[in-house]
Amino acid sequence: MKRRKFDVAALPAKAGGEIDDRLQVSAPLRRLFNKVFPDHWSFLLGEIALYSFIVLLLTGTFLTLWFDPSMEEVHYNGPYTPLNGIEMSRAYESSLQLSFEVRGGLIMRQMHHWAALLFMASIVVHMLRVFFTGAFRKPRELNWVIGVLLFWLGFVEGFAGYSLPDDALSGTGLRIAHAIMLSIPVVGTWVATSLFGGEFPGTVILGRLYIAHVLLVPAILLGLIAAHMGLLVKQKHTQWPGPGRSNDNVVGVRMFPGFAAKGGAFFMVVFGVIALLGGLFQINPVWLFGPYKAAVVSAASQPDWYVMFLDGSTRLMPPWEARFPLWPGHHYTLPPLFWPTVFLPGVLTMLPLFYPFIEARKFKSKQSHHLLQRPRDVPTRTSLGAMALAFYFVLMISGANDVLAEKFHISLNAMTWAGRIGLLLLPPLAYWVTYRICLGLQQHDREVLAHGMETGIIKRLPNGAFVEVHQPLSPVDAHGHPTELPYAGWVVPKKMNRIGALVPTVKGFFFPVEEAAQRTLPAEAPVSPAPSREGIGSGKH
Amino acid sequence: MSTHTDVDFDVKDPSLTRFDLVKEGARRDGVEIVHYAPRFPVPGTRAEKRVERTIAFMLVLSGLLGLGFVVAYIWWPWKYEPGNGLDKLYNPVLGITLGGSLFLLGIAIVTWAKKLLPEEVSIQERHDVADQAERALTGATILNMVDETGIKRRPLLKGALLVGAAPLGVAAAAPLVGGLIKKPDHILFETAWKPADGHKVKLTREDGSAVRPEDVSVGGQMTVYPGVPHGASNEHADSPVLLIHLREKDASELRANLKNVAVNAEDGGAIWGNFVAYSKICTHAGCPASLYEQQTNRLLCPCHQSQFHITDNARPVFGPATRRLPMLPLSVEDGVFVAKSDFRVPIGPGFWERP
Numbered sequence: 001m002k003r004r005k006f007d008v009a010a011l012p013a014k015a016g017g018e019i020d021d022r023l024q025v026s027a028p029l030r031r032l033f034n035k036v037f038p039d040h041w042s043f044l045l046g047e048i049a050l051y052s053f054i055v056l057l058l059t060g061t062f063l064t065l066w067f068d069p070s071m072e073e074v075h076y077n078g079p080y081t082p083l084n085g086i087e088m089s090r091a092y093e094s095s096l097q098l099s100f101e102v103r104g105g106l107i108m109r110q111m112h113h114w115a116a117l118l119f120m121a122s123i124v125v126h127m128l129r130v131f132f133t134g135a136f137r138k139p140r141e142l143n144w145v146i147g148v149l150l151f152w153l154g155f156v157e158g159f160a161g162y163s164l165p166d167d168a169l170s171g172t173g174l175r176i177a178h179a180i181m182l183s184i185p186v187v188g189t190w191v192a193t194s195l196f197g198g199e200f201p202g203t204v205i206l207g208r209l210y211i212a213h214v215l216l217v218p219a220i221l222l223g224l225i226a227a228h229m230g231l232l233v234k235q236k237h238t239q240w241p242g243p244g245r246s247n248d249n250v251v252g253v254r255m256f257p258g259f260a261a262k263g264g265a266f267f268m269v270v271f272g273v274i275a276l277l278g279g280l281f282q283i284n285p286v287w288l289f290g291p292y293k294a295a296v297v298s299a300a301s302q303p304d305w306y307v308m309f310l311d312g313s314t315r316l317m318p319p320w321e322a323r324f325p326l327w328p329g330h331h332y333t334l335p336p337l338f339w340p341t342v343f344l345p346g347v348l349t350m351l352p353l354f355y356p357f358i359e360a361r362k363f364k365s366k367q368s369h370h371l372l373q374r375p376r377d378v379p380t381r382t383s384l385g386a387m388a389l390a391f392y393f394v395l396m397i398s399g400a401n402d403v404l405a406e407k408f409h410i411s412l413n414a415m416t417w418a419g420r421i422g423l424l425l426l427p428p429l430a431y432w433v434t435y436r437i438c439l440g441l442q443q444h445d446r447e448v449l450a451h452g453m454e455t456g457i458i459k460r461l462p463n464g465a466f467v468e469v470h471q472p473l474s475p476v477d478a479h480g481h482p483t484e485l486p487y488a489g490w491v492v493p494k495k496m497n498r499i500g501a502l503v504p505t506v507k508g509f510f511f512p513v514e515e516a517a518q519r520t521l522p523a524e525a526p527v528s529p530a531p532s533r534e535g536i537g538s539g540k541h
Numbered sequence: 542m543s544t545h546t547d548v549d550f551d552v553k554d555p556s557l558t559r560f561d562l563v564k565e566g567a568r569r570d571g572v573e574i575v576h577y578a579p580r581f582p583v584p585g586t587r588a589e590k591r592v593e594r595t596i597a598f599m600l601v602l603s604g605l606l607g608l609g610f611v612v613a614y615i616w617w618p619w620k621y622e623p624g625n626g627l628d629k630l631y632n633p634v635l636g637i638t639l640g641g642s643l644f645l646l647g648i649a650i651v652t653w654a655k656k657l658l659p660e661e662v663s664i665q666e667r668h669d670v671a672d673q674a675e676r677a678l679t680g681a682t683i684l685n686m687v688d689e690t691g692i693k694r695r696p697l698l699k700g701a702l703l704v705g706a707a708p709l710g711v712a713a714a715a716p717l718v719g720g721l722i723k724k725p726d727h728i729l730f731e732t733a734w735k736p737a738d739g740h741k742v743k744l745t746r747e748d749g750s751a752v753r754p755e756d757v758s759v760g761g762q763m764t765v766y767p768g769v770p771h772g773a774s775n776e777h778a779d780s781p782v783l784l785i786h787l788r789e790k791d792a793s794e795l796r797a798n799l800k801n802v803a804v805n806a807e808d809g810g811a812i813w814g815n816f817v818a819y820s821k822i823c824t825h826a827g828c829p830a831s832l833y834e835q836q837t838n839r840l841l842c843p844c845h846q847s848q849f850h851i852t853d854n855a856r857p858v859f860g861p862a863t864r865r866l867p868m869l870p871l872s873v874e875d876g877v878f879v880a881k882s883d884f885r886v887p888i889g890p891g892f893w894e895r896p
Contacts, residue, residue, distance in 0.1 A: 027569075034570040036665035073774065079621040087774070100621040104614060107635045139669065172828055175778075176844065179826040179890035182729075189725035189892050199728045200827070201775050236667055244575070250665045254572065258658050265650035272644030279636005295764050295773075295781030295821050297829045299843045314826065314861060315845045321863035321891065335891030336861050337826055368669060402846060412846055413859055513588045 037259040038239035038252035042129045044266060048122035051270040052115045053225065059112040060214065066102050068094040069164060069210035071203045080287050088166075088291035091206050095165035095286050111278030116158050118274060120306040123151050131355075131385050133372040135238045137365070141356040143231045146224050148352045152345075153221050155306060160213040162304055165284075166206060171292025172301050175200060176314075183338040201292075241371050241489040248370075300403050305396075312398030313340035316419045376445075377489060379438035383431040390430035394422045445492045449473060449485040453494050471496065567663070576662035592656045599649035606642035613638055729892060733767035733777040734869060735883040743768030744784060744818070744871075744878035751877035754816065757786040762833050764821065767880070779888055781821040782869050783831060783840070784878070785851060789815065791838055794852040802854045804885035805868045811885075813871035813878070819855050820869065820888040823847060825862035827890045840866065864891065 020026050070090035076083045078093075079100050098105040127147055130136050136144035159177070163170045178200045181192035197204035236250050245251045253259050277283075290296070303311055314337065322334035359381065360366070375382040397404070398419035405412040452472035459467050472482030473493070493499050506512045550565055567574055581589040619631045692699050734742050744752045745768040757763050762785045766773035772780065787795060792815035805811045811818075819840070823830040828844035839858065840849040847862030849855040855866035867888050870881035887895055 030566050031570045034567045034572045034663075034665075036572055036663045079623075081623055089775075103619050104635060106632050107639075110632070171775075172844065175827040182890050182892040185893050187893075189729060189894060190722070192892075193723045193725040193728065194721045198723060200778050235669065236665070244662075244664065248667050250667065251662060253661045254567070254574075254663050258654055258661060261650055261654040261658070265647040265654065268643045268647030268650065270647075272640045272642070272647060274640075275643060276636050276640030279633050279640060292775065294775050294778035295766070295829050295831070297831065297843055299832065301828070301843055311845075317861045319847075319857060319861055319863040331896040332893055333891050333895045334893070335825075336863055337890060340861075370667060370669075402843065416846060416860070507588060513591050514586075 033254065033256040035233070035255045036236075036250045036252045037255060038237050038245075038250055039259075040240060042133070043237065045122055045126040045129050047263065047266055048270055049119055049126055050225065050229075051267045052119040052122060052274065053221070054267070055115040055271055055274050056112060056119060057218070059108045059115065060218075062108045063098065063105075063112060064214055066094060066098045066105065067091070067164070067210075069206040071166070071201070071206050083287065083290070086291065089206070091164060091166040092286070092291045095167070099287060107275075107278045110281075110283050111274050112161075113283045114277040114281070115274050116161060117283075117305060118270075120151075120154050120158060120304075123147075123154055124306070127151065128385070128389075132375045132382060133238075134369065134378060134381065135372055136356045137369040138356075138360060139235055139368045140231070140238070143228055143235070144356050145353055146228050146231070148349065150221065150224050150228065152349060153217055153224070157213060157217040157221065158304060158306060160209045160217065162284075162307075163209055164206060164213060165286045166292050167284075167286040168289040168292050168296060168298070169284075169301060169303075170286075171201065171294075172297055173303055173307075174205065174292075175294070179337055180341040183335040184342055185332075185334055185338065201294075236370070238370055238372050245371065247368070250370075300406075302400060302403070308399030309392055309395040310341060310345065310399075312395035312401070312419065313344055315401060315416060316340070316395070316398050316423060318420070371489065374489065374491075376438040376441040379435045379442075382438055383434040386434035387427040387431040390426045391423065394419055394426055398423075444494075445487060448492050448494055449487060450482070452482055453496065453499075455496055471499070473499075570665075571668070572663050572665045574661065574663045576660065578660045580657055580660060592652070596649050596652050596657075599645045599652070603642045603645035603649060606638045606645065610635060610638035610642060725894075729889070729895075730887050732883055732888060733769050733772055733780040734782075734880040736880075737769075741872070741874065741879040741881065744782070744880065745772060747773045749773070752784065753877055754786075754814065754873060757784060757816070759786055759815070760788050760835060761786050764831070765818070765878070779822060781829065782818045783821050783833070784816060784818045784871075785833070787815045787817060787852070791815075791852045792817075795854070798853050802865065802868075805854050807885075808870065808881065811868040811870040811881075813873055816871055816878070817851070818869040818871050818878075818880075819849075819851070819866040820884060821866075822889040823862060824857070824864040824866060824888075825860070825890060830866060 068090050072090045073087055074090050074093050076086050076088055076093055076096065078084070078096060080096060083096065095109075098109055100106070130144065130147065159173070163174050163177075178192055178196060181195065182188045184191060192200075195205065195208065196202045197208075237252075239245055239250060239252070242251070302308065317336050317340045320336050320339075324332040324334070326332060375385075398416070401415035401419060402412060404410065405415045452470035455469045455471050457469040459469055461467060474482045474485045476482050496502070507514050552562060552565075564574055613631070613634045617631050617634055618627045620628060622628055687693070692702075736742060744765040746752060746763070747766065749768070749772070751768065752763065752765055762783055765782050765784045767777060767780045769777070771777065792812075795812060795817060796810070799806045799810050799812065821829045821831055823842040823844065825842065825845055825847045828842050830840050830842035830847065830849060832841040832843055833839075834841060838851045840851060840855065841847075842849075842860070842862070845861055847860030848858050849862070849866050850858045854868065857863060857865065864886075867884040867886045869884055872879050872881045
């Protein structure tokens with residue numbers, strides 16, 4: 001019997017055939033390979049959030065193998081001698097052990113913390129991109145809503161993680177969280193007592209935060225991220241306007257191999273940057289803070305950056321307490337803490353959630369939008385965004401006002417008052433300034449389209465006047481006047497080298513690796529050479 | 542996608558190139574490849590070789606760093622020891638090798654994609670207009686489902702379903718809420734300073750030793766805890782107190798001000814001699830309000846910068862706090878400080894039931 005020769009080269013095709021016989025995946029698989037993605041740097045911001053989340057899952061899983069959320073009191077006895085003999089919770093002790101006694105534990109802890117900061121930062125920047133370019137408009141309102149929820153879930157997840165090591169900062173943060181719960185009218189004491197299982201801090205809160213941090217919230221995050229990506233694939237990506245691009249198509253590269261290669265590589269880059277941060281830059285050195293003691297706190301107790309704006313709002317809040325003497329013997333209190341920490345986040349959740357629908361109503365827009373808008377072209381939205389940013393930055397700076405006061409030798413009370421006044425004055429000012437800037441940019445775009453771009457070449461007219469030569473972007477009419485071009489919603493070239501006035505640079509590092517491109521000079525220089533004329537002298541020679 | 546299939550296209554036609562098949566596949570997926578050109582039209586130029594070498598260099602370096610990570614992870618002295626040993630470099634070495642390896646791998650692939658993959662512009666049509674006919678058919682199907690149940694003409698079942706399902710919904714929530722819920726009771730109104738069995742609670746240091754008036758110098762202050770088991774631990778997080786020995790002038794100022802706050806003045810006054818004790822727990826958000834400014838006689842809370850005036854019954858003079866720090870009624874028995882009673886008002890942050 002002749003034995004059939006085994007052909008290795010035919011193996012993939014044969015295996016593919018066997019799979020397709022059973023699953024009929026050829027067409028759907030090819031549809032995925034051929035899916036077109038538009039290319040722009042700003043579309044990568046959301047990817048950073050996704051990749052940091054993956055790093056969070058990987059490093060977080062490592063940490064769970066050693067971390068113990070127990071609040072049992074123990075006495076430390078380990079290699080970090082300054083804390084030897086100190087009473088602390090088992091949670092804090094296991095955080096110390098993770099940092100000092102687990103091989104590679106410290107870099108995992110630090111990468112986990114850095115990835116969390118990056119996750120929140122990229123979510124915020126990604127949301128700004130989506131907001132300012134109008135990418136949240138129909139049909140993508142649901143994805144915007146999911147994005148807002150992802151931000152707040154990330155916030156809760158981050159806060160829970162920050163609380164787990166039970167160091168001095170963790171405990172102070174938890175104590176404030178407890179006070180925030182207490183401030184809720186009517187049910188506050190019940191909420192706080194139920195979640196903490198009695199008095200603050202009790203013995204159960206870390207265990208509950210732990211299961212929320214490693215299971216409940218990540219599961220919801222994962223589900224929402226899957227929905228976020230699913231909607232993105234279903235609805236296809238938005239794109240900037242440009243040649244060949246319309247509301248009915250997507251112009252870009254196919255997913256495989258180009259887009260997928262760049263995406264996968266970008267994951268490596270994000271992962272690499274987080275590893276470098278985790279290895280080189282210390283973050284949350286819990287051994288320096290010491291265990292949480294209710295009576296101990298130090299100056300400059302600061303939360304992670306994404307909580308700072310709420311810390312700021314809490315600092316700026318004037319001492320306005322509402323008291324309700326309902327009937328003799330029954331007096332009730334609404335503490336001022338309620339407004340900046342419960343009411344404000346409520347507003348900050350609701351406003352963005354409904355913004356896409358409010359805007360569509362205001363602009364009477366019912367159709368689907370797949371083309372992005374330049375921020376300058378929608379001054380109202382851009383100015384509202386600038387107003388929100390100004391509000392946010394005043395709060396964020398106020399969250400560090402004690403540190404700023406100390407470093408710059410400013411009175412702390414003056415910083416607080418500057419924040420209070422700034423919170424009221426700066427947002428409207430930001431709105432007005434942004435609106436004017438948008439209109440100015442719009443006008444300049446139209447000007448260039450109508451008259452051409454500045455060349456930097458100054459011409460002297462026979463009558464002595466100076467004019468700048470303009471390079472029209474369109475053909476000129478019989479009188480040499482350019483015909484006005486319509487605005488296409490995209491970048492208008494405003495510099496001569498944008499339209500090829502410069503020779504491309506020669507490639508190579510120190511030594512050229514290619515022939516310099518030959519530039520065909522125009523037959524006539526744009527400026528005629530100066531006529532030879534007699535020298536101007538005193539006339540006495 | 543049936544609109545895109547073309548019966549005239551024969552995939553087995555030998556005259557077709559592979560790229561013809563690629564284009565046909567893309568066409569069937571609603572994608573048109575409008576521009577497709579190699580980055581280096583002439584293969585093997587110096588520029589192309591240079592890109593290839595650059596990518597190869599980065600890949601090899603990435604591999605070396607990855608190997609370096611494994612070697613360092615296993616053999617670098619990693620155990621923490623006091624001093625400035627090599628173990629202090631363990632973390633940076635891991636970061637540089639792992640981060641560098643991943644970063645270079647990423648950059649190498651990006652360079653490959655940007656410099657070597659063909660230049661491409663593809664256009665894909667969007668098909669996001671909802672099919673009205675399909676919508677009508679699905680709508681009818683859904684409405685028919687409702688009709689099939691007959692729920693509209695069977696009000697008895699509608700009511701019974703409601704009566705049957707609602708308690709089940711509540712039952713699902715009950716264990717979660719019921720298990721967690723805990724009545725606040727008196728815990729916000731009492732601290733460890735409450736005399737137990739008629740014994741007044743001593744003021745003690747962290748190590749449990751009692752505090753005598755001569756232990757705190759004039760103008761000085763000390764954090765004290767209730768002299769009960771685990772008094773200084775977080776079990777009694779509501780009890781830490783700041784004991785201050787006021788200067789004569791400040792003490793007389795406070796004595797004059799004491800009557801402004803009824804609870805501080807009752808029972809002969811809550812201060813003892815020139816000593817006063819305030820709850821350390823800020824009445825704003827519960828941080829320890831413990832930064833003592835001796836010159837201005839203020840206590841500052843470092844969390845949200847509330848400031849309390851010591852010689853005026855800890856009146857909040859700046860920041861978001863609205864209530865005074867409660868005063869612990871002081872006395873001295875057998876030469877050591879004791880609390881005459883618990884705080885006379887609830888300590889710590891405000892809450893709804895607080896009078």
